[in-house]
Amino acid sequence: MSEITNSGILTTDGIPLKESLKKAERKNKIRALLLVAPLLLFIFFTFVMPIGSMLTRSTDDSYINNVFPKTFKVYQKWDRVGLPSEEIYATMFLEVKQASGFEIGKASTRMNYAKSGWKSMIKKSKRKFKKISENDGPFKDKMIEVDKKWGDPEYWLALGVMVDPTTYEYYLNSFDKKYDSEKNIIDQPEERRIYTKTWIKTFKVSILVTFFCLMLGYPISYLLATLPLKYSNLLMICVLLPFWTSLLVRIVVWMVILQQKGVFNNFMVISGLIADENRWQLMYNQTGTIIVMTQILLPFMVLPLYSVMKTISPNYMRAALNLGASPLHAFWKIYMPNSVPGISAGGMLVFVIAIGYFITPELVGGKDGQMIGNWIGYHLKTTLNWGLSAALGGILLVIMTVLYWIYNKLVGIENIKLG
């Protein structure tokens, strides 16, 4: 008896069944893993790695610390009053002189974010310091002679924010704050405060666009789901045709329609609804951005809504009406709750796309329609301040994660359905 319990059931070749099963399962697991390996690798290299490297860029300040290690060391002894001592000047002088032009260029770009003017000052100094010998100290007056900005304590104070290889300055900048030379957090000067406003605007526009998409998309989807097939097919084409049309073409068409001397305003003036000198400004501002984005993102609301509504059996509504509910009550109590997964999916989709939108605000945003994506693009392409771009992008990522979490708590992620 005991022998049987010890060895368990054996397969024909004498191996315990458990082990044999395990082996077969392991094989299957490996095979499955190998099958998805390309996908996993793809996701890793195109998704995890870039996002990871972007997030590290947003706090990384090591480059400048590697170019001026000694200067930053002696700098920390400075009491931040008046001008620094000759020792700091001399160390800076030697490190500017000894660094390669390439290092100096990259470092000066970084220093320029802290205070405008560092760039030309460092570059000019790099050229002129060649003529000054390393044993020709003291250097303080000679440096000020090369560029009088060396004698301006403001520039020296600005160095203070860079002394750690890890910095949160880019994140502070993203909310119109910055470090002073002692690394206390202070406000940006009034006229440079732009990002907080842009964040609020980005949210406002995204929420409004999602709301309008829902308001317009819900009835369309309802029609799509309930009309007889031959009509609903036609309607589906009407939804999809703009979806397949080039984004730029659609934006330009909206410009033609909405601008002050455009089709819409002309129509309003001709029909006498508004006076010629009071034409509405519907383009090149936030209104324009919201209108155009709503039209562009509408299919992302309609398609998931439609596929969910398609699965709601008409019998539910019939039953409700049959039992004496008013049509409105039946709709509100029966149809609406059943379509919530579609609303969630569409809402999330539209909101996520809207919050990082770039091209529409760029082209029709004009005065006040520009969103955070446009500033990310600006810093990526023009100022090369990838740290700030990365911080702005990182914040977007965090916001999305938080929203997703809240959503999961409130509605439950299993309630998202694309069909």
Next chain:
Amino acid sequence: MIKKIKIAFFSLLSLAVVSSAYADLTFVSWGGAYTAAQQKGYINNWSGKVNVENYNGGLGEVKAQVESGNVTWDVVDILPDQGVTGCDEGLFVKLDQSEFIDDMIAGPVSECVAPQIFWAYTAFYSKSAFPGKKPKTIKDFFDVKKFPGKRAIHTWANATIEMALVADGVKKKDVYKVMSTQEGIDRAFAKLDTIKDHVIFWSAGAKPLEMISSGEAVMALAYNGRIGAAILTDGKDFDYIWDATVLEQEYLAIPRGSKNEAEARKFVAYASSPESLAGVTKHITYAPMRKSALKVVQKGEPWFHNGVDVLPHVPTSKKIIKKAIIADPMWWADNGAEVSERFGAWKGN
């Protein structure tokens, strides 16, 4: 079946490898009429094969290529501040500048660039919008009482700051000195405030012309080449306000790590020769950066491809350059980010 697919796949793959090995230079520029002029002006006469690609400006792509070590661009058409930053950061290789360095109207901004053209932010209007008195100076552009109507300007700060200061009475040669002080910038924004309610913004270069044609705006800032094309080839009744036109430089550079560097260097020398530069001006009214190229144009008048005199439309010609400001790329490299943020805040409030 699977074997066939495999064979097809690998032959395609090898084709791609082979074709990339034989592909000649990749020349990256801004596209549109400007790049078409570069192609007709000199690229088509180059002995080798040149693939022309378009980009949207900025150093983003170049930086990504150089840092990842996979450089697919051989020659890039860039703005001066990119010429400075890109050279400093080692994104571009140094060039032999002895051929043109004494022949240039301005620049070169760094050791990595070869001259191409000047393009200008120029104010213009439609003659039909002002049947009586016509705007002549940049002061008129900022004077909404004398010349009422909307002004169309671009969404970024370059050139607008300079023009605002000149309109406020700053001498052209002092513009960058004034801009280097906080009060100077405040002054420029105060001047901009006076037209704020009369401004609409554009971000794509074709828009201002469309805005003037449709009457959406009465005066606009635009790239002078676009205005030139509208007047010279489309016969529009536009006229320039050359006063305080801001000249921007445009260069060629070779990204570090280009796979055809030797060939690219030869091409850049060819592309920056006086004949090549004058060739560009034959098709678009941007101004050659080399004095000798202007002479080629002058001798060849009527030089424009449809048989019209082109010099009255070229912002470096004698009469116009006196009224112009040559943009200071170093100032913008230092202060561009800060002023742009402020411009953004000004725009949105």
